[in-house]
Amino acid sequence: MATMPETFHPFGNGDAAARALADALADTLQHALATRARASLIVSGGSTPEPVYRRLSVTDLDWTRIDVVLADERWVEPGEEGSNADFICRTLLTGKAAQARFTGLKSPGARAADGLPATEARLAALHWPADCAVLGMGDDGHTLSWFPHADGLQDALSEDGPRVASITARQSVVTGMLTERITLTMRALEDLKLCALLIRGDAKRAALEKALLPGPVEDMPVRALLNHPLIDLQIFWSP
Numbered sequence: 385m386a387t388m389p390e391t392f393h394p395f396g397n398g399d400a401a402a403r404a405l406a407d408a409l410a411d412t413l414q415h416a417l418a419t420r421a422r423a424s425l426i427v428s429g430g431s432t433p434e435p436v437y438r439r440l441s442v443t444d445l446d447w448t449r450i451d452v453v454l455a456d457e458r459w460v461e462p463g464e465e466g467s468n469a470d471f472i473c474r475t476l477l478t479g480k481a482a483q484a485r486f487t488g489l490k491s492p493g494a495r496a497a498d499g500l501p502a503t504e505a506r507l508a509a510l511h512w513p514a515d516c517a518v519l520g521m522g523d524d525g526h527t528l529s530w531f532p533h534a535d536g537l538q539d540a541l542s543e544d545g546p547r548v549a550s551i552t553a554r555q556s557v558v559t560g561m562l563t564e565r566i567t568l569t570m571r572a573l574e575d576l577k578l579c580a581l582l583i584r585g586d587a588k589r590a591a592l593e594k595a596l597l598p599g600p601v602e603d604m605p606v607r608a609l610l611n612h613p614l615i616d617l618q619i620f621w622s623p
């Protein structure tokens with residue numbers, strides 16, 4: 385069994401973890417706004433972060449000066465099933481946070497690769513490095529849309545290429561379901577003041593323990609973050 389690092393923060397329940405993470409994000413954003421015109425927050429989809437976003441959305445911050453940027457997206461338009469942009473609009477960009485400026489990743493194009501230049505241009509207009517990120521992890525060790533052995537994974541893990549990459553997850557090819565995604569790359573996560581991994585439940589804890597053991601990054605791409613010498617990944621876990 386892997387030893388948990390000092391950056392592993394266990395909480396008694398999901399609400400306590402959500403509260404702690406939302407407060408840490410608010411502090412980071414507030415601090416950035418004190419020294420700069422704009423601050424930025426990278427946000428993931430998935431089922432886990434909703435309570436964090438709900439709490440943040442009612443937090444007093446100068447949201448007019450905050451950029452909210454998606455971490456990853458299925459290659460679907462807002463309004464279509466599975467849109468992470470819709471999820472963020474519903475859970476975070478409401479209440480006080482409705483004033484934030486949102487940057488999604490979907491651009492015109494039949495394939496995710498077709499839309500990359502337009503998405504990259506939108507991202508280039510933002511201030512980098514971003515200030516903070518809420519990342520999730522699947523039981524298979526994926527984070528953002530960095531899926532194990534996916535087509536495009538090497539581009540996604542690149543630190544010196546574009547800030548977005550297209551991804552085709554192999555397991556979805558088998559099911560025949562829509563597989564294309566667009567994701568921020570490792571480069572987009574450089575120099576964050578707070579890089580948080582929010583995970584819930586025993587299956588994700590077991591996956592994390594496995595990812596902490598030595599092994600190929602391609603098998604469990606979250607290892608790219610866990611083992612990165614310059615990324616201080618703070619792990620918020622609850623049962």
Ligand SMILES: O=C1O[C@H](COP(=O)(O)O)[C@@H](O)[C@H](O)[C@H]1O
Pocket residue numbers: 428429430431432433455456457519520521522523527528529
């Ligand atoms: O596919 C995805 O899954 C992960 C984890 O989601 P969860 O439902 O297990 O919390 C998420 O972080 C990522 O943004 C999403 O595209």
